[in-house]
Amino acid sequence: MGTLTEQRAAAMKAAQDIIDAATKASRDFTDDELAEVERHQDQVRDIDKKIKAQGIVKSVLALTDAEGNPASASVKALSPSRWAAKAASVMRGGSGDEDEPPVGTKSVVSGSWTLPATLVDFVRQPDQATSLLELVPRKPATQQYGYIQQTTRTNNAAFTADLTAKPVSVFTFKEVRDHTRVLAHLSEPIPVRFDQDYADHMELIRSELVNGLMPKLEAQVIGGNGTGENLTGILNTSGIQAPAFATDLPTTIRKARTTLQTLDETPTAWVFHPADAEALDLLREGTGTGQFLELARVLGDLPFVVSNGVPVGTALLADWNQSRLYVTEDSTFAVDAGGDNFSKNQFVARVEGRYGFAVLRPQAFVKVDLTP
Numbered sequence: 001m002g003t004l005t006e007q008r009a010a011a012m013k014a015a016q017d018i019i020d021a022a023t024k025a026s027r028d029f030t031d032d033e034l035a036e037v038e039r040h041q042d043q044v045r046d047i048d049k050k051i052k053a054q055g056i057v058k059s060v061l062a063l064t065d066a067e068g069n070p071a072s073a074s075v076k077a078l079s080p081s082r083w084a085a086k087a088a089s090v091m092r093g094g095s096g097d098e099d100e101p102p103v104g105t106k107s108v109v110s111g112s113w114t115l116p117a118t119l120v121d122f123v124r125q126p127d128q129a130t131s132l133l134e135l136v137p138r139k140p141a142t143q144q145y146g147y148i149q150q151t152t153r154t155n156n157a158a159f160t161a162d163l164t165a166k167p168v169s170v171f172t173f174k175e176v177r178d179h180t181r182v183l184a185h186l187s188e189p190i191p192v193r194f195d196q197d198y199a200d201h202m203e204l205i206r207s208e209l210v211n212g213l214m215p216k217l218e219a220q221v222i223g224g225n226g227t228g229e230n231l232t233g234i235l236n237t238s239g240i241q242a243p244a245f246a247t248d249l250p251t252t253i254r255k256a257r258t259t260l261q262t263l264d265e266t267p268t269a270w271v272f273h274p275a276d277a278e279a280l281d282l283l284r285e286g287t288g289t290g291q292f293l294e295l296a297r298v299l300g301d302l303p304f305v306v307s308n309g310v311p312v313g314t315a316l317l318a319d320w321n322q323s324r325l326y327v328t329e330d331s332t333f334a335v336d337a338g339g340d341n342f343s344k345n346q347f348v349a350r351v352e353g354r355y356g357f358a359v360l361r362p363q364a365f366v367k368v369d370l371t372p
Contacts, residue, residue, distance in 0.1 A: 008047045015040035019140045026146060132218050132271050132307045133325065141326035141356060146177045150361045151239060155264065176358065180328040181229045183213055183220075184352030192337065192345050202335075209351035210331045219309035221325070221357050222271075222316070231357045234316060234323075239362030245369045249280060250298045256317050256368040257300050265364045270304035271316040276370055277306045313371040322364040326356035 002010070015037045022029050029037070129135050152172035160166050187205055194201045219233075226232035234240060241259050246252045260267050272280070283293040302317075310316060330353050337347035359365060 004047050004051055008044055008051075011040045011043040011047070023140060023142055023145075129269060129303060129305055131214070132221065132305055132309070133214060135269050135271075135305065135320040136221065136323050136325045136357075137321060138325045138327055141180055141328050143328055143354065144177070144179050145326050145356060146175060147324065147358045147360065148173045149176050149359065153263070153361070153363060178356055178358070180326055180354040180356040181231060182352055182354050183217055184350060185209065185212060187349040189341065189344070189346040189348055192347055195347075205349050206333045206351070209333065209349060213331065213351060213353060215308060217353075217355055218307055222307065222309040223311070224357070231355070233357065234318075234359060234365055235314075235367060237359045237362050237365070240359070240365040240367055241363060242367045243369070245372055249283065249370060250293065250295060252368060252370060253295070253315070254298050256315075256366050259366050260317065260319070260364065263363055265319050267300070267302060267317050267366075268320050269302055269318070270299060271307050271310055272304060273310045273312045273314070274306045274308065275312050276315060277304070313369070315368040315370055317366040317368055319361075319364040322359065322361040324358045324360060326358065328354035328356075
């Protein structure tokens with residue numbers, strides 16, 4: 001069966017092989033493939049629980065010298081790939097052997113690992129989303145990826161008599177090629193003793209860095225201008241709907257729904273800036289002194305999330321299934337205690353990911369002007 005680390009690596013590879021095959025063929029996953037990937041994901045989660053139960057995420061051994069190279073003779077004897085695997089095991093708290101108990105001392109080393117180390121497959125939005133990114137289905141991608149975007153959707157279907165020509169609907173698509181882009185940041189230099197003295201310090205750093213990526217990714221999904229290393233966000237996608245302000249906020253919001261309904265689109269959620277969400281919550285009857293308005297029906301009983309990435313005075317209403325977040329690498333966490341960091345007994349942490357975004361059917365998105 002092998003060690004837990006080997007079992008985990010085998011499950012990860014099996015799932016990744018399925019993902020790579022579908023990505024290389026530029027096709028969607030079959031139901032059987034999705035089920036198989038999910039089965040391997042479950043295996044990885046079960047193994048992770050066993051590893052955690054053994055106390056593996058507990059300590060880090062010193063495996064590098066001042067230049068970030070393997071320090072001990074036994075480690076130097078390993079090939080680079082085996083040393084990397086050993087280092088990854090040690091970062092989880094052991095010496096590289098699953099049966100050896102974790103050592104009771106901690107020392108930061110150069111290295112990297114992905115946390116959370118979950119496989120990325122096609123994921124639909126949850127029933128109760130708490131952020132815009134949870135509304136957007138995810139899909140694995142290589143660094144270069146492509147998708148089909150619908151530019152025209154005119155449904156001319158009609159009942160026809162025998163032996164007569166059938167009407168032609170205009171469903172025009174174009175191929176778009178793009179690449180995922182790196183989103184990253186570093187921590188400031190941190191004394192090594194913090195990690196030695198406080199058991200949860202490394203997890204705190206990792207959590208802060210990972211969480212720091214998400215608002216920036218969300219802002220790019222909304223408003224990235226597509227130049228340089230910026231994504232092309234929703235607001236800069238050609239073909240989205242943009243009705244003008246109409247009379248007041250409730251009227252404007254209701255008419256935005258009508259905009260999509262007349263195009264046979266079914267919106268799934270709203271996105272508001274926090275200030276605009278507050279303004280809606282505080283709307284009153286009459287001149288603003290009556291009872292608070294109940295806007296659930298005006299909103300179509302649709303869920304809504306808030307995002308600082310949406311400009312104040314603008315809301316988004318969309319069928320979010322008509323978008324994709326492409327993921328090549330998700331929240332890879334790395335630390336470096338070598339070089340100049342070694343001489344100062346400090347380390348620097350980094351988190352980065354590689355993401356792309358696509359609007360598959362622009363007409364399913366409405367930019368709502370909330371400003372009179």
